C-alpha cells in the first residue's frame with residue numbers, strides 16, 4: 001500500500017513526562033481487546049460504534065464492597081441510589097436488587113423511580129426544585145423529603161393545611177467540612193445560623209416535624225476526613241434540634257461524593273495514588289458517628305453514593321474516523337464520539353485504551369469528536385503512537401453522569417449494552433434514529449414542503 005505523502009513536522013524531543021511519581025500502571029496506555037471477556041470487535045460488530053458498555057459484575061461488586069464497608073462498622077445503614085448519576089432502568093434495577101432505595105432530585109426522577117415500581121416510602125427526595133404538585137404527591141406517598149430552602153417550607157405548610165396532617169421532613173445542611181470549593185447553594189447554612197433559624201421557624205409553624213438531617217458535601221471528594229467533620233457537625237446540630245425544639249433525629253443522611261477511579265484534570269496524581277480506598281471513608285464517617293452519638297442511639301445512617309458505585313463499570317467504545325495534522329504540527333484524531341456522549345470530559349481525564357498493539361513514536365495528540373465545535377475535545381496533550389483509521393478507542397471510567405448528561409446535538413445517541421454476570425450482552429438502551437428526533441416536533445401545515 002502506498003502511504004500518502006505528509007509534510008514533515010518538527011517536534012521538541014520529549015524525554016519523559018513531568019510526573020515525579022513516575023507513570024502509574026493503572027494509567028499507562030494499554031491495549032484493550034475485551035470488556036469482561038467479550039471481544040470489543042464482537043460488541044461493535046453487533047451493536048455499532050460508538051457504544052456504551054456496562055459491566056453488571058462490576059456494579060454489584062462495588063455496591064457490595066461499599067455496603068459492607070459501612071454496614072460492618074455501623075448497625076443501621078441504608079443506601080439511596082443517586083438516580084441522576086445514571087438512571088438507565090437496567091442500572092437502577094441492579095442497584096435496587098442490591099438493596100438500595102432511590103434518591104431523586106427532580107419531579108422527572110421521582111416519577112421515574114415510581115414508574116420503576118419503587119414505593120414512595122423508599123424514595124429520598126432532594127433538590128432545589130420540587131413543584132407543589134410533586135411535593136404533595138411525595139408527601140401522600142410517604143417519601144423522605146429533605147428541604148432545600150424556606151420557600152419549600154412554605155409550600156409544605158400549605159400542603160399540610162390542605163391534607164390536614166403534619167408532615168415529617170429532613171433538613172439539608174451545607175457546612176464547612178474542609179472540602180473546597182464549599183458547596184453552599186443547596187440547603188441551609190450551618191455555621192451562619194441559617195439552619196437553626198429555619199428549624200426555629202418550622203417549629204413555630206407547628207405544621208412540619210423535623211426527623212432527619214441531610215448534607216452532601218460535594219462530588220469526587222478525595223479526603224476521607226471531610227466526612228468525619230461533616231458527621232460531627234450534623235450530629236451536633238441534630239441533637240441541638242432535639243434538645244431545643246423537641247424533634248427527633250431519626251436519620252443522618254451524609255449524601256454521596258465518594259470518588260471513583262477516575263482522574264480529575266487538575267490532579268497530577270494518578271487515581272491509584274490520589275483516591276483512597278472506600279474503607280477509609282467508611283472508617284472516618286462511622287468513627288465520627290459512633291463517637292458523637294449518645295449512648296444507645298443508633299439513628300439510620302443514609303448514604304447517597306452515585307459516582308463511586310457506577311463510574312468504574314462504564315466504558316465508551318469509539319472508532320477513529322480520521323487523522324490529520326493541525327497547523328502547529330499537533331497530531332489530531334477525529335472520533336465518532338465526542339463531548340455529546342462524554343460530557344464529563346470537561347473535568348476528567350479518562351483512561352484511553354486502543355484495540356491493537358501499535359508501534360511508532362508517541363506524538364503529542366489531540367482527540368476530538370464529531371461536533372463541529374471547538375469545545376468538542378476528549379483529550380489533548382496526550383502522547384499516542386500513530387493510530388490508523390478504524391482503530392477502536394475505549395474510554396473509561398465513564399459510567400457516572402455521562403448517560404444522564406449526554407446531548408443529542410447533531411448526532412443520534414448510540415446503543416447502551418450491559419454485560420451480565422455470565423457474559424450475556426443485553427441492549428439496555430436502543431440507539432436513536434430520526435423518529436426520536438421528530439417525535440415531539442409539530443410542523444405547522446403552512447410550513448410543510450409543497451404548501
Ligand SMILES: *Cc1c(COP(=O)(O)O)cnc(C)c1O
Pocket residue numbers: 082084085103105126127216218219220255256257258304305306307308400
Ligand atoms: C448528585 C448527588 C448525590 C450523588 O453524588 P456522587 O458524587 O455521584 O456520589 C448524592 N446526593 C445528592 C443530594 C446529590 O445531588
